[in-house]
Amino acid sequence: MSTNSTLDEIIGASEHKSLLARLSSRQTFWVFLAAVLACLALTLLTDTFATERNLFNVSRNFAFVGIIAIGMTAVIASGGIDLSVGSTVVLSAMTIAVIMSGGMPIWIGIPVALLAAVAVGLVNGILIAYAGMPAFVVTLGMLSLARSLAMVLSNNKMIYEFGPDHSLLLGLGGGSTLGMPNPLIVLAVLAVLTGFAFRWTRWGQHLFAMGGNEQAAKLTGIAVKPLKVSVYVFSAFTAGITGILEVGWLGGVTTNLGQAMELSVIAAAVIGGANLAGGVGTAFGAVVGALLIEVIRNSLILLGISTFWQGAFVGSFIVIAVAFDRLRSARSSE
Amino acid sequence: MSALRLDGVSKHFGAIQALNDVSLAIEPGEVVGLMGDNGAGKSTLVKVIAGNFAPTSGALYVGDRKAEFHKPRDAQRAGIEVVYQDLALCNNLSAASNVFLGRELLRKIGPLRLIDYSGMHAKSAQLFARLKSETRPRDLVHRMSGGQRQAVAIARTLLTDARIVLMDEPTAAISVRQVTEVLNLIRNLRDHGIAVVLISHRMPDVFEVADKIAVLRRGRLVASKRAAESSPEEVTGLITGAIEAA
Numbered sequence: 376m377s378t379n380s381t382l383d384e385i386i387g388a389s390e391h392k393s394l395l396a397r398l399s400s401r402q403t404f405w406v407f408l409a410a411v412l413a414c415l416a417l418t419l420l421t422d423t424f425a426t427e428r429n430l431f432n433v434s435r436n437f438a439f440v441g442i443i444a445i446g447m448t449a450v451i452a453s454g455g456i457d458l459s460v461g462s463t464v465v466l467s468a469m470t471i472a473v474i475m476s477g478g479m480p481i482w483i484g485i486p487v488a489l490l491a492a493v494a495v496g497l498v499n500g501i502l503i504a505y506a507g508m509p510a511f512v513v514t515l516g517m518l519s520l521a522r523s524l525a526m527v528l529s530n531n532k533m534i535y536e537f538g539p540d541h542s543l544l545l546g547l548g549g550g551s552t553l554g555m556p557n558p559l560i561v562l563a564v565l566a567v568l569t570g571f572a573f574r575w576t577r578w579g580q581h582l583f584a585m586g587g588n589e590q591a592a593k594l595t596g597i598a599v600k601p602l603k604v605s606v607y608v609f610s611a612f613t614a615g616i617t618g619i620l621e622v623g624w625l626g627g628v629t630t631n632l633g634q635a636m637e638l639s640v641i642a643a644a645v646i647g648g649a650n651l652a653g654g655v656g657t658a659f660g661a662v663v664g665a666l667l668i669e670v671i672r673n674s675l676i677l678l679g680i681s682t683f684w685q686g687a688f689v690g691s692f693i694v695i696a697v698a699f700d701r702l703r704s705a706r707s708s709e
Numbered sequence: 710m711s712a713l714r715l716d717g718v719s720k721h722f723g724a725i726q727a728l729n730d731v732s733l734a735i736e737p738g739e740v741v742g743l744m745g746d747n748g749a750g751k752s753t754l755v756k757v758i759a760g761n762f763a764p765t766s767g768a769l770y771v772g773d774r775k776a777e778f779h780k781p782r783d784a785q786r787a788g789i790e791v792v793y794q795d796l797a798l799c800n801n802l803s804a805a806s807n808v809f810l811g812r813e814l815l816r817k818i819g820p821l822r823l824i825d826y827s828g829m830h831a832k833s834a835q836l837f838a839r840l841k842s843e844t845r846p847r848d849l850v851h852r853m854s855g856g857q858r859q860a861v862a863i864a865r866t867l868l869t870d871a872r873i874v875l876m877d878e879p880t881a882a883i884s885v886r887q888v889t890e891v892l893n894l895i896r897n898l899r900d901h902g903i904a905v906v907l908i909s910h911r912m913p914d915v916f917e918v919a920d921k922i923a924v925l926r927r928g929r930l931v932a933s934k935r936a937a938e939s940s941p942e943e944v945t946g947l948i949t950g951a952i953e954a955a
Contacts, residue, residue, distance in 0.1 A: 575823040577813055580802075584810055587799035594797040595811035595865075596782065654801035 402648040402700045403660040410667040413674060421677045429673070431556055435624065437669035438558035439617050440636070444643035444661035445562075445569050446613030451644055452573075453606045454586040454653030455510040459499060459517035460614040460640055462525070464633030467492040467618030469525040471544070472534040472628045481540035481547075485619055492615025493608055495521050500604030514607075518637065526630045535627030548623020558620045562662065565613065570658035582606060586653030642689060643668055646696045667692065710773055712737045712904035713758070713789070713873050718767035720753055727753040729928040730767070735873065735921075738902045740895060742909065742919030742936065746948050749925040751908050755875050758906070759791045760784030771872070790866035794877040796858055798850050804857075805833040805846035808864045836864040840897050842890070855883030856890035863894050873904045880914045892918050912941045924948060924955075931955070 417424035424430075443460050450457045471488035475481060495517060502513045537544050550557055573579035581602055585592040593599050614633075622628050647664030649656030671688045675681075711734040720728040728750045735741050745751045756762045758769065760778030769776045771787045778784045781791075798807050806813075809829050816825040830846040837844045842860035844853065850861060859879055866874050876895070880888045895918050898905050909915050915922065915936075922939050924932040924947040932939070932947050932955040939955070946952035 577815070577822075577824065580806060580813060580824060581811075584799045584802060584806075587801035588797070590795075591797035591799050592810070594793065597811045654799070 407663045413670045417674050433673050434559045435556040437665045438562040440639050441562045441662045441665035442617050443613045443640045444665045445658050446610030447640050447644040448649045448656040448661040450610045451649040452586045452656035453582045457610045458514040458637050461633040461636035462518045462521035463495045463611050463614035464618040465525045466521045467615040468622045468628045469528050475537040478538045481543050489615045492611045496608035496611025500607035504600040504603035533629045544623045548620040566658045566662050714770040716768045718764045721765045731930045735904045740905045740919045741921045742907050742915035743923050745925035750928040788872035790871040790874050792862045792876045796862040800851040804861050805829045807861050808833045856887035859891045875906045877908050
C-alpha cells in the first residue's frame with residue numbers, strides 16, 4: 376500500500392510541476408519572452424524605441440489587432456474560424472461615421488455601430504450552427520458582403536466630419552486616460568474579462584468542450600448551436616469595438632479600413648497559442664501574439680529595414696510558434 | 710422487482726424488422742452480456758433503452774413503472790446512462806471537467822455563477838475512489854490510458870443516481886491490462902447495485918463478468934440464460950444460427 380501511495384505521489388509531482396515548469400511548457404510564455412527580449416534589444420539598439428511617443432504608437436497599434444484577436448481566440452478555441460472580422464471593422468466604423476456625420480450624437484452612433492457588428496456575427500453564427508454550413512465558407516462570404524455594405528452605406532466616400540460629437544469620437548479612439556491610450560485600456564479590460572469567462576463560466580467551459588470534441592459536447596446535453604452563435608457574435612462584437620476606436624484614432628474612414636486585418640488577427644491568435652484544430656487558446660495569448668507582431672513591425676521600421684520584409688518576419692513567426700508547439704506536444708506524448 | 714424490463718419490444722424501420730418481440734428482464738446488480746453479430750439488433754436495442762428511438766410496439770418498465778422515452782434526457786432522468794463506444798470525452802479538458810460536462814457545479818459569488826472547480830475535483834476524486842481507479846481529477850484526458858478514460862466515462866454515469874448503465878463495446882480497442890481494469894469497473898458498478906448491460910463482441914470478457922447472457926439474432930432474442938449454464942461454444946452457435954435457440 377505504501378509503495379502505491381509513493382508511486383502516486385511521484386506521478387503526481389511529475390505532472391503537477393512547479394509554477395516555472397508549468398509556465399515554460401506553454402507557448403504563450405515563450406512568445407511573451409520573445410516579445411520582451413525584442414523590446415529590450417530595441418531599447419539598446421535604437422534610441423527611438425523607448426521614447427514615449429513610439430511606445431504610445433506601438434501600444435495603440437497592437438491594441439486594435441489584440442482586441443479582435445481575443446474574439447478570434449474564442450472562435451478558434453470553439454473549433455471555428457471567422458474571416459469576416461476585417462470587414463466587420465469597416466462596417467462598424469462606417470455605420471458610426473455615417474450616423475454621426477448626419478448630426479446624431481455619439482451615444483446613438485456607438486450602439487448602432489455595435490448592433491451592426493453583432494448582426495454580422497448573428498448571421499454568421501446562425502448559418503454555421505443551424506444551417507450546418509462550414510465556418511470558412513460562411514465567413515468568407517461575409518468578408519465580401521460586409522465590406523460591400525460599408526461601401527453602399529458611404530457611397531465609397533471618405534468621411535472625416537462627425538457632427539456635434541466630433542471631438543468626443545476622436546478622443547475616444549485617439550486620446551488617452553491616465554497616460555494610457557484608450558484602445559490599450561479597452562484591450563486590457565476585455566482580456567481580463569474574457570480570460571475570466573473562459574476559465575470560470577459555463578460558457579467558457581462549454582466553448583472549450585465543443586472545440587475539443589463537438590460530438591461529446593452534444594451527447595452530454597450541451598446546447599451546442601446557441602453556444603456557436605454566441606461565439607461568432609462575440610468575435611463580431613470585438614471587431615465592432617475596434618471599428619469605433621479606429622475611426623476615432625484615424626479621424627476619418629475609408630472603405631479599405633481593416634482590409635486583410637483578419638490575417639493579422641488570426642496570426643496573433645495562433646502565435647498566442649490558439650490551436651486551429653479547436654479546444655486550445657487563451658485571452659492572454661491573443662494579446663501577447665498581437666504584441667509580438669506589432670513589435671516586429673515596429674522594429675523593422677526603427678532599424679531601417681525595408682517594410683517589405685515585414686510579411687516574411689510575421690510569417691516565419693507563425694510557422695515557428697506552431698512548429699515549437701508541435702515539437703513540445705510530440706515530446707510530451709512519448 | 711427488475712431494474713429494467715422489456716415486454717415484447719419491436720422496432721421497424723419501414724420494411725426492416727430491426728427488433729422483433731424482445732422480452733428481457735434485468736435485475737439490480739446484474740451484469741447482462743448482450744451479444745450478437747453485426748446487424749443483429751444490438752445497437753437498436755440499446756438506442757430504444759436509451760431513449761433515442763421509441764419502440765414500434767411493446768413496452769419498457771423501469772422499476773415497476775412503465776417508461777416512455779421521447780429523448781435521451783427522459784431515459785437519463787429514469788436512471789439509465791449510456792457509456793458510448795467512443796466515450797464522448799473531451800481530450801483537452803481535465804478528468805473532473807469531463808465527468809461534470811454539461812452538469813458543472815456552480816458557486817454563487819454575488820450576481821455571478823462561477824464554476825466550482827474544488828467541488829468538482831473533490832466529488833470526482835470520490836467517484837474514482839469508489840471505482841477503485843487511479844484516475845486523478847486534474848489530469849487531462851488527452852494523456853490517459855484507455856482504462857482511465859473508461860473510468861472517466863463511467864464516473865460520469867455515477868453522478869446521477871444511475872440504476873442501469875449501458876456500455877457499448879467498452880473493451881474493443883484497449884490493451885489486455887486495461888481490459889482487466891474495465892472489467893473491474895463493471896464489477897464495481899454491480900457491487901453498488903447497478904444493473905449493467907454490456908454490449909460486446911469479445912466472448913472471454915463477457916463470460917468473465919456477465920451473470921446473464923442475452924443473444925440477439927436477426928432482431929430476435931434467441932437466448933437469455935445464466936452465464937454459468939452456458940458456454941462460449943453455445944453462444945457462438947446461437948450467434949451464427951447453428952443452434953436455433955436456448
